[in-house]
Amino acid sequence: MRRVALVLAVLLAGCSGPTYTNPVYAGDAPDPQAIRAGSTWYLVHTNTDGRNVPVLTSPDLVTWTPAGDALPALPAWADPGRTWAPEIIQLAPDRFGLYVTVADRDSGRQCIARGVAARPEGPYGSVQRLVCQADLGGSIDASPFRDADGRLYLLWKNDGNAAGQDTWLWAQRLAPDGLSLLGEPARLLRQTEAWEGHVVEAPFLWRHGAGLLLFYAANAYDTAAYAEGYARCDTPLGPCRKAPGNPILASRGGASGPGHASMVEQDGRTWLLYHAWPPGAEGSTSPGRRLWLDEVTWDGDTPVVHGPTDTARPVP
Numbered sequence: 001m002r003r004v005a006l007v008l009a010v011l012l013a014g015c016s017g018p019t020y021t022n023p024v025y026a027g028d029a030p031d032p033q034a035i036r037a038g039s040t041w042y043l044v045h046t047n048t049d050g051r052n053v054p055v056l057t058s059p060d061l062v063t064w065t066p067a068g069d070a071l072p073a074l075p076a077w078a079d080p081g082r083t084w085a086p087e088i089i090q091l092a093p094d095r096f097g098l099y100v101t102v103a104d105r106d107s108g109r110q111c112i113a114r115g116v117a118a119r120p121e122g123p124y125g126s127v128q129r130l131v132c133q134a135d136l137g138g139s140i141d142a143s144p145f146r147d148a149d150g151r152l153y154l155l156w157k158n159d160g161n162a163a164g165q166d167t168w169l170w171a172q173r174l175a176p177d178g179l180s181l182l183g184e185p186a187r188l189l190r191q192t193e194a195w196e197g198h199v200v201e202a203p204f205l206w207r208h209g210a211g212l213l214l215f216y217a218a219n220a221y222d223t224a225a226y227a228e229g230y231a232r233c234d235t236p237l238g239p240c241r242k243a244p245g246n247p248i249l250a251s252r253g254g255a256s257g258p259g260h261a262s263m264v265e266q267d268g269r270t271w272l273l274y275h276a277w278p279p280g281a282e283g284s285t286s287p288g289r290r291l292w293l294d295e296v297t298w299d300g301d302t303p304v305v306h307g308p309t310d311t312a313r314p315v316p
Contacts, residue, residue, distance in 0.1 A: 017314060017315070018314070018315045019312035019313055019314060019315060020062040020293070020312070020313060020315050021310065021311065021312050021313070022254070022255070022292045022293065022294070022307075022308065022309060022310050022313075023254075023276070023290035023291055023292050024061070024062050024063075024064060024291050024292065024293045025056060025064040025290060025291035026287065026290055027048075027066075027287070027288070027290070027291075028048045028049075028285060028286065028287060028288025028289060028290070029043075029045045029048070029054070029056065029064075029275060029288075029289065029290065029291040030045055030046040030048070030260065030275050030288065030289040031045050031046040031084060031085040031086075031141075031202065031260045031275065031289075032044070032045045032260070032262060032273050032274065032275055032291055033045070033085075033086065033087040033088070033143075033204075033262040033273070034058075034061075034262060034264055034273055035088055035089065035090065035120060035264075036264070036266070037090065037096075037119075037120045039059065040057055040058070040059060041057065041058040041059070041060075041061055041264075042055060042056075042057055042067075042088070042120040042121055043055065043056040043057070043058070043064065043273070043291075044056075044070055044086040044087065044088055044098075045086070045275075045291075046083070046084045046085055046086070047080075047081065047082070047083040047084070048285075048288070051068075051069040051072075052069055052070075052071040052072065052074055052080070052083040053069060053070040053071040053083060053086045053098070053100060053122070053124075054066065054068075054069060054070075055067040055068050055069065055070050055121045055122070056291075057121070060315060060316060061264070061266065061271060061273075061293055061315075061316045062293065062315055062316065064291065067121055068121065068122075069122070069123075070086070070088075070098060070117070070121055070122030070123060070124055071083065071086070071098065071100065071115065071122060071123065071124050071127070072122075072123055073123070074102060074127075075102070075113065075127045075128070077104060077105055077106065077129075078102040078103055078104065078105065078113070079102075079103040079105050080103075081103070082101075082102070082103040082110060083100060083101065083102050083103070084100070084101040084110070084140060084141070085100070085101050085140060085141045085142070085202065085260070086098060086099070086100040086101075087099050087100075087142060087143050087144060087204075087262070088120055088144075089144040089146065089152075089178065090120070091116070091177065091178045094118050095116060095117075095118065096116065096117050096118070096119065096120050096124075097114060097115070097116055097144060097178040097179070098114065098115040098116070098117065098122070098124040098127075099112060099113075099114050099130070099142035099143070099144055099154065100112070100113055100114075100115070100142065101113075101139070101140040101141065101142065104129070104132060104134075104138075107132065107134040107138070108134075109132065109133075109134045109137065109138030109139075109159070109162075110138035110139065110140045110159055110162075111129055111130075111131065111132035111134075111138060111139055112129070112130045112131040112132070112139045112140070112142040112154075112156055113127050113128060113129055113130055114127070114128060114130045114142075114178070114179060115127040115128075116179070126179075128179075130142070130154070130180075130181065131154070131156055131172075131181070131185075133158045133159075136158040136159070136160055136163070136165060136168075137158055137159040137160040137161070137162045137163035137165055137167075138158070138159040138162060138163075139156050139157070139158055139159065140156065140157055140159045140201070141155075141156055141157045141201050141202045141203065141260075142154055142155070142156045143155040143156070143202075143203055143204040143205070143262075144174065144178065145204070145205040145236060147205075147207065147236055148207060151173065151236075152173070152174035152175070152176065152178055153171055153172065153173055153174055153205070153236040153237070154171070154172055154174050154181065155169065155170065155171045155188075155203040155204065155205060155214075156169075156170050156203070157169055157170070157200065157201045157202070157203065158170065160199075161198055161199045166190050166191070167190060167191060167198075167199045167200055167201060168187045168188070168189070168190045168200075169187075169188040169189050169190070169200055169201075169203040169214070169216060170185045170186065170187055170188065171185065171186050171188055171203075171205075171236055171237050171238065172184070172185040172186065172237075173237075186237040186238050187238075188203070188214060188231075188233070188237075188238045188239075188240045189214070189216075189231055189240050189242065191218060192242070193218075193229075193242065193246065195218065195219065195225075195227060195229070195246060195247055196218035196219055196229070197218060197219035197220055197225060198219075198220075199218060199219065199220070200216050200217070200218045201216065201217050201218070201221075201260070202216055202217040202259065202260040202261070203215065203216045204216075204261070204262055204263065205233070205236055206263050208270075208298060208301050208303070209298075209300070209301050210301060211232060211300075211301025211302075212232070212233045212234070212235070212236065213230050213231070213232060213233070213301070213303065214230060214231045214232070214233050214240050215228065215229070215230045215261060215263070216228070216229060216230070216231070217229075217259035217260045217261070218247070218259075221257065221259070221260070222257070222277075222282050222283035223257055223282055223283075224251045224256045224257050224277075224279070224282060225251075225257070226251075226257035226258070226259045227246075227247035227249060227250040227251070227257075227258065227259055228247055228248060228249035228250075228258065228259045228261050228272075228274065228305075229242065229243070229246030229247045229248060230242075230243050230246065230248060230303065231243055243302075248303065248304075248305045249261065249272070249274065249294075249305050249307060249308065251276075251279075251308075252307075252308050253308055253309075253310045254276075254278065254279065254308070254310040255276035255277075255279075255292060255307075255308035255310065256276060256277040256278065256279040256280075256281075256282055257276060257277050257282055258274050258275070258276040258292065258307075258308050259274055259275070259276075260274060260275055261273060261274035262274075263296065266316050267316070269295060269316060270295065270296040270297070270298070270303075271293055271294070271295055271296065271316060272293070272294050272295075272296050272305060272307065273291065273292070273293055274291075274292050274294075275289035275290065275291060275292065276289065276290060276292050276308060277289055277290075278290070292307065292308060293316075294306055294307025294308060294309055294313075295307075295313070295316075
């Protein structure tokens, strides 16, 4: 605890310079994920305001500007209105991959599709089904991961809570071009802890030093009980063990039900982007889930999330 207190003191001492205050984007921006290309950050999130994959851009992770729709045309087999949790990754210097949950008309379930574009903001084309576990409630919350050896993986959740089944977090190798899957999927973990309620979801992997960490959200997304935790994994395909001390991000102050996070790094510092409801507005579409940003520091390979914060903080 002394180490955490010291880190907080250092962060607060830095507030004499430029600061920001959460939320960093006051519009509805659920399930956010961002990557940097050149000097610009590109953030995508779940469908809102008639856009399938809304895009926000920022020079600094703090000031965000709407920048169109990365997926203006859904594939012919998908229905509009349930295009969820997109994530993007750079596959080559002029090639980006989009992994997104769409409503599959034939099965009536949510499925994961992939698309490609020459720019991070799209538009993405060549959209095809990639994962569709209809017998397990469907598949949602895709997250691509490139490990230190260059290998690509895809993580996701089977949407078991939509069908009265367990929810599992899964991982599988992606082909080097990111467009197809290799081998067999591996089950990583499911809901087992009281704080997780009946669902785990929104997985992403992050390697810090020798540690490989699986972050995930849990509990009902439209309640104050929604929160973020993590596990330690031996490989991207497991096995994984939940860490003690979860959740590491939970409702506090102006953030209710914080979660569905993604992690970024800038100038050697690590930041968590996530959504949260205003207290008392859980489940609303207006203002909806706002975008929050908080720093993560490290005690060895243990993450320390300094949030949710709703007072002035040093800018990234």
